[in-house]
Amino acid sequence: MPASTKIISAVDLYRTMYTIKECDDQFWTLMQSGQVVLNYYSPRGQEAVATGICAALDSTDYLVTTYRGLHDHLAKGVPLSDLWAEFLGRATGTCKGKGGPMHITHPDSGLMVTTGVVGSGLPIANGFALWSQINGDGRVTACSFGDGASNIGAFHEALNLASVWKLPVIFVCHNNLYAEHTALAAGTGVTRIADRAASYGMVGVQVDGNDPLAVRDAAAEAVARARAGEGPTLIEAVTFRFRGHQFGDPGEYIDKAEMAAARERDPLPRLRARLLDEFGASPDELTALEDEVRAAVTQAAKDALATPEPSVEELFTDVFATTAGGAA
C-alpha cells in the first residue's frame, strides 16, 4: 500500500512515540542502576521526527540511520524484542549481538543500516535509492542524520549526487541544535539547515520536529516527489535532545533556560494534549495505551536480559559471505 494512501491515526503516532519514550526510559533506568552498561545515545525529545517520517513510508521503503537511532528503529518497525536483545548484545538480537545499538540492521522492516560514523549514512542511502531507481521497484529511501552531520563532506557529496541523479531519497536532518557538546551556531555556517538544499537545486523544507503530524506531512510530500521520479528532498526537523549527547553526559554546556524552553515543546505531552483536545481521544484510552506499551517494553527488557550472549564461535562468522579458494 503506497504511503500516500496509508491511514495512520494520530493515536497510532502517539503509540509509536510512547514506545520510543518508554524504551528510552527503561534503558536509562537500567543504566542508572548499573544493571546494563551501554554506550547509549538517547532519542528522548526526537520521537516525533522518526514517527512522522516513518508514518509516510511503507514497510518496504528503506531507512538508514545513526547511533542515535532507537526512535528510527522502532518507528520503522524493528520488533521490540529483537531490538532490545541487540541493544543488550544478546544472541537473539537483530544482529546476533554483533552490531549493538550503533549498528542495528533489520531488513524485514526496511531498517537497512545504522552507522556510527557521522554523515556516512547519506552516501549509502543514495545507493539504496539508486538501485530502486534502476530496478524500478518504487521504493523510497529515507536517511536520518544530525545537524552536526550537515557540516561533514559526505553530506555535501550525497546531496549533490542525489540531485544530479534525481534519486528517490529523503534526507532527514534531526536538528536537535547540538552536535555532541557543540551548539549549532558554533559549528554551522548557516542558520537554517534546510537552506543548504539550494546548493543542490533540491527542495529543502524546515518543519517543527516536535509535531509528528507536520513531519508526516512534509515526509509524505517528499515521498510523493521521490516516487514520481522528481528526486530528493532535504527535510530539516527542528527538535531537541533532552538527555545530553550520550549516557553520562551531564550537559553542562546547555543553558538552563534553553533546556526549560525546549521542555515546553516536548512532543509527547504536546501530542497527548492534542489527542484529547482535537482528536477526541479519552484519557482512559490513552492511559490504557500507555500501560500496554509499558508492559510490552517491560517484557522485551525482561526477555532480553534473560537471553544469553552470543557464543564465542560467533566471533568468526559473518566476516565473509564466501570464503575464497586458498583463503586462510
Add this chain to the structure above:
Amino acid sequence: MPASTKIISAVDLYRTMYTIKECDDQFWTLMQSGQVVLNYYSPRGQEAVATGICAALDSTDYLVTTYRGLHDHLAKGVPLSDLWAEFLGRATGTCKGKGGPMHITHPDSGLMVTTGVVGSGLPIANGFALWSQINGDGRVTACSFGDGASNIGAFHEALNLASVWKLPVIFVCHNNLYAEHTALAAGTGVTRIADRAASYGMVGVQVDGNDPLAVRDAAAEAVARARAGEGPTLIEAVTFRFRGHQFGDPGEYIDKAEMAAARERDPLPRLRARLLDEFGASPDELTALEDEVRAAVTQAAKDALATPEPSVEELFTDVFATTAGGAA
C-alpha cells in the same frame, strides 16, 4: 604595500597573461614534438582568473592551487626559470624536480601548496589563514580549485569552517565548465557555484573569468573583507579550458559550437583589444612586450632543458626533517 593601494596597470596584467599563454604554448610545442613527456594540464583560457586574483594579493599573501596551476604559479610570481626547471623535473626546479608540475611550492612568492587531489587544497588553505588570524600577520590566503571540485566533501567542510571561524581566505573557483570530461550540469546540482556560498553564510560572487579587471576588482573586495576580519569569500570566475583536460585529451565531448563561442571570449585578444582601444596602448608597445615575454620564456625553456635531472641521492632526502633516535 597592501594590495588595495597596489597599482597594477592593465598592461601589467596583460604581461602576466601573455607569459602564461606563452609558457603554455611552449610546453605544448615541446610535448607535441615529443621532446618533453609530461602529464600536463593546460590553463589556456584561464589566464585572466589567476592574473586578476594575484593582482589583488601581496607577494606575502598565500596561494594554494591545483595540478592545473601554471597560471597561478606565474601570476603569484614563481620565477620563470625555477618553474620551468621543476616542470621538466630538473635539479634546479623549485622543488629540486621532486614535486613536478602538480606539486609546485615556492614560499618566497607565497605559492605554498599545489595539490593533485581534487578539493584537498581548500582545507589546507584554511590552515594558512588560521595561522595568519591567530598570528595577526595580516596575510590573506587565496585558494584555487575547479568547478568539479565544488562537488567534493572537502569543499563543503572547508567553506563551512572558514565561515564559522571568519578566516581571511578567498576561495576561487575557476569554473571552466568541465571536470575532466564531465560538463558542469552533468555533475553539479547547482548552476551558479557562487550560490553555494549561501550554505555557509558567506559572500559569494560570480565574475567574468575572462576579464582580468573584473576578477581583480572582485578579489580586491574579498581581500579587503578578509583583512578587515570579516571572513571568507567565494569567488566563482567563469571561464573556459581551450586544450581539454590534459595533454592528449582530444576533447571530443565538447560541442564544436560551444568551443567556438568560448574562443570568442578568449581573455587574451580581448584584453589586448581593450588595451589598444580603452587604455591607449600602442600596437608597437604590445608587440614589444610580447616579444620580450616570448624571449624570456624561450630562454627559461632552453635553460631548463639544459639543466641536469636531480642526482639519485635526492630520492632519499626530504622525507623527514628530523630523523628520530632509533630510526631505520
Add this chain to the structure above:
Amino acid sequence: MTTTATRTTRASFRDGVNRALDDAMASDRRVIVFGEDVADREGGGVLTVTKGLSEKYGTSRVRSTPISEQAIVGAAVGAAIAGARPVAEIMLNNFLRVAADQLANHAAKLRYMSGGQTTVPLTVRTICGAAGGFGAQHSDILDSEFAHVAGLKIVAPATPSDAYGLLRSCIEDEDPCLFLEHLKLYFGGPKEVLADVPERIPLGSARIARAGTDVTVVTYSQTVHDALAAAKAVAADGIDVEVIDLRTIAPWDEQTVLESAARTRRIVVAHESAVPFGIGGEISSRIHEELFSQLAGPVLRVGSAHTPVPFAAALESAYLINASTIETAIRKATKA
C-alpha cells in the same frame, strides 16, 4: 581448465577489464557501473576502459559521477546491500583516501555488524602504481593500507586474462572486493589471446607464473613481469626461479606459497609498494612461522624506496622496484 582460444586478436589489459565488465553486464542485470567519466558521453573513462558500456547497457546502468569519491563508494555500498552488483571506479587508488571510511568502516563491516543479514557484494576498481611521472599523489599502491582491514578482499592481476577472470569473480563474489589495476599494465603490459568465453579465476588462488626449483619469488600485479625478467636473467647462470603471482592479496594463497617455499627453501617477496609495513611482511612472517627450520635462509623482501614517489624521471626510476632489484635479491637468496 583452459578454454581453447578461438579469437586471434591479442587482448590488452584494458581489453580484459572492458570485456569482463561487458560480459558481467550482459549476463547479470544487477551489475551496474559508475565512476568519474565512465559513460560514453564522457569518453568511457580517461583510459577508455568502460568504453561502449553505456551505449550498450544504457546510462541508467552505466553512469558518470561527480567528483565525489565518498558518494561513489557509498552508493556502491547501499546498492550492493539492496541487491545490485555495483562496480564503482575510483580513478586512482590515492583518491580512495577520501573514501576510506566507506570502504573500510562500512563495506568491510556491514555484513559482520548485521550478524550476516546483509551482504555487500561490491567491487571497487582503481588504478595504482607509479609510471610516467605522475608524482607523489598519483602513484601509490594502497595494498597494505587495506589488506589489514578484516572483511575486504583485495585483488591485483598482472595479465589481461587474469584481469578478466578475476574481475568476473570479484563481481560475482558476495563480498566487497578492491580491484587494483596497475597503470603500467595499461601502457605496454603484455597482450594475450583471450578465449571466446574466458575462464573466471577464483579469488584467493595464486598462479605459478614460472615453475622453478631453486628460489621462489612471491609477487603480484605489475611486479610479476619484473620478477619474470629477473628469473630469465639468472637462468643464464643456472638459477631456476619459481615465480608465484598471488593475484589475490587478501586472502592470499598461503598453501601455494608454502608448498613452493618448502620445495625451494629460498624465498624472495617482491612488490612495488615499499617494504616497511608492506604486504611482504605478512608473507615473510607466515613462511617463517610455518617453515622456519626448513629454510636455507631468511625470506628476503624487496620493494620500491620507502619515500613518496618522486617526479623527475631519473628519481622515479631510482625509486621503483625493477627486474634488477629482484635479480639481486634472488642471487642473495641463493647464497644462503
Add this chain to the structure above:
Amino acid sequence: MTTTATRTTRASFRDGVNRALDDAMASDRRVIVFGEDVADREGGGVLTVTKGLSEKYGTSRVRSTPISEQAIVGAAVGAAIAGARPVAEIMLNNFLRVAADQLANHAAKLRYMSGGQTTVPLTVRTICGAAGGFGAQHSDILDSEFAHVAGLKIVAPATPSDAYGLLRSCIEDEDPCLFLEHLKLYFGGPKEVLADVPERIPLGSARIARAGTDVTVVTYSQTVHDALAAAKAVAADGIDVEVIDLRTIAPWDEQTVLESAARTRRIVVAHESAVPFGIGGEISSRIHEELFSQLAGPVLRVGSAHTPVPFAAALESAYLINASTIETAIRKATKA
C-alpha cells in the same frame, strides 16, 4: 636521565596528555589545539583531555571545530606549513578514514614534494582501540594502515609519563606525527607520579618495560600492560620475559629490538590490532632478516581476531588480545 619527582599526586594517562598540551602551549606560542568539542565551553573534550586549555590560552589558540575531519586535518597541514605547531584532535582513529587524504597524501608528502622547502610539524591526536562495547566502527587501531605511509611518524604510548614525554616530542618534532591514545588507558590505565618538569621521550626510542633473559615480547600501547601481566604469570615457572614497549611504531627502534632478540633468541610480537598484514609482520620480518641463524625458533605474532570488532561483551573479550593470549605465545616460544 630521570628527573626527581616532587609531586605526590598520581597522574592518569589523561593527566599526562593534558599536561603535555598545557606545557607545550605555555612554552611555545606556535602551539595551537583544535578538534571537536575541545574548548572549555564544550567541556574540554568528551574525555576532558583538553580541559582548561581554552580558558588558559584563549579560544583563538584552542578551538572547537565542526564535525569535519578533513577540514580539521587540512587546517593542521596549512597552519603547520605556515609556522604553527598545530595539535589536531580526531576523536577516534576510525574517523581518520574520512581524513586519510589530508594525512597520507598531504601531511606526509608535502615536505618531500616541495624538495624540503616546507615542513609539516603537526600532531594528530586520536583515540584508538577496543574497550567497553563501542562496536566495529569505533574500536579499530589504524596502526598498520598508516605505518606504511612514508613521511609519517606514529607514536603509541602506554603510560602517563610516556604520553607526556612523547606528546611533547611530537609537538616539537618538525614532521607530521600521529599520536595514538588507547581508550583503555583513559579508563583504568596505570597512574604514575609525574615530575614537576617531566622529561621528553625521544621519538623512535623503545623502552625496556621489563628486563628479562628468556623471551622478548615486543609490543606497544595498551598491550604493554597485557604483556607485563603475561610476563608476571610465566615468571612463576621460571620464564624470565623481557618486554619491549616500542612507544614509536614508525620509525621503530630496530636496534633495541634486535639487541634483545639476539640475547633471548625467542621473540613474540604482540599488538591489539589483527596479525594479518599488521605491524608484527614488519617486526618479525626484520628480526628474521637480521638474526635468522641465531634464533631458537620463528618469531611468533599474536593479536586480536582478524574480524571487525564485535559488540557483545562476551565477543569483544573473545576478540581482544589479552595477557593469556600472550602467555600462550611466550610458552610456545620457550618450547623452541
